[in-house]
Amino acid sequence: MNTWRNVWTITKRELGAYFTSPLAYIFIVIFLLLCGFFTFFVARFLDAGEASLVRPFFDWHPWFYLFLVPAVGMRLWAEERRVGTIELLLTMPITAWQAIVGKFLASWLFLGLALVLTFPMVMTVNYLGSPDNGVILTAYVGSWLMAGAYLAISCVASALTRSQVVSFIIAVMICLFLILAGYPPVINVLEQFASGHLADFVTSFSVMTHFEGFQKGVLDSRDILFFLSVIGFSLFTTSVILRTHRAG
């Protein structure tokens, strides 16, 4: 009860922080432009002749997020440490967990908002034909979960350093690994030079593999669990890092 009140207070503050800086608006505009551009021009959504949003639109998300999510998450802890407000935050009568979850939620909601703002796409396909809106919905859910996983990783990177730039780079690297682990060319190489087991093992860490199901309209508990555990594990790592900084 009190726990969620504290979390919500932190979340509100962080959300406010996004919208007082131009960064939030720039981010949303870039995200929408990228979505539109890639869907209509690169994937040639209109020429494909089939009224399905899923492939031309959602296929790009793992790649958009690769840069956009670390940009959203980079300030979470790095800025707090640079300015010294972390000393205020962690001497308030709240637990470090409440602060970590509150901050994460704020950014995740923000990403959710950006995603929701792509709704004109959905309206367009519905105008052009009769797509399976259920599949679109699961793909949205999957995309948001995937964004959450990237974001939690960005949290870890942000807790590692006082510099937002360094935090951004670290987060992009880790996320890139999570994509490439399931990227077909990489899998092929792995299968050629190593055993199929290894390839399977590596692939099981990839966001691509787990996002796939959502795009087909399947809500597989294993995929959901994968994203949730990446989030849980990363947030836990964040708390460990924050603690070790202070232990000296």
Place this chain on the structure above:
Amino acid sequence: MIKVQNLAKTFGAKRAVDGVSFSVDRGEVLGFLGPNGAGKSTTMRMVTGFLPPSGGTASIGGFDIVEHPIQAKRLMGYLPENAPAYTDMTVYGFLNFAAEIRGLSGDAKKQAVTRVVEMCFLEPVLHQSVETLSKGYRHRTCFAQSIIHDPDVLVLDEPTDGLDPNQKHEIRQLIRRMGQKKAIIFSTHILEEVDAVCSRAIIIDRGRIVANGTPQELRQKSEWAGAVTLRVKGVASSAVTARLGQVPLVKRVTLVEEKDGRVTVRAFPRSDANSALAQAVGEAAREWQIEQLHSEEGRLDEVFRSITMPDTAKEAA
């Protein structure tokens, strides 16, 4: 209210705080003095639960800061060094956030914000962004945050740093007033503040407490305590020092200044001299034209120096 026992903190191989113990009761204001890098801020960071101690314990109102951090933190307000505040908020937004996270809501929150805005004179900048505040106003904003829930315990790291003289005065008054009902620790580099505000002071050096007492007691440690300063006109300095040197109560005499035919000397008392020295010096100087004669109370800055840098202080004396 605040109880600190054998608190220690090591950073790598460095012992920043090395076995510090003290306690502060309600109604006390404890001044924390010490040279740069002595470990004042580190001690405060442990007391407030920001840094986990490497050794020892600290408790606030009976709650151990490590075992029961939330209960302990509830009782406490903290102004960190350099007064950090969220730059992306307005002063008003920041204070509201501080009130909310302290569990205040509705009318209680509104009243709390209004109260600290008045106390810290933040009205003119209330809707300004923290980022564009002047240093003094940022300091006051962060100070306001620390007292927003009217805590029983206050930990203030250099609360008057960066304030103009009027504000320094106001904040000192405020600390002293609040000190009647709360337990307060504050650190400072301004020694007059100790007299103006503290009921007790601790001098800390290289992580250890080297002196602890009321400002009066600390001053007594000064060589200067009870020394007598004399200024006379028209006499050679050698004659003055020689004559005073023969007074039985005097331990030694130093020449302070010789200018325009005036000689200023200071006579330091033997340990048994107490208040009789001024009288004795006055009698010895009877035939001269005395312009000034007063006894020193002992000076904190001199105590501070002689304790925290023993070698150089001796040379200066």
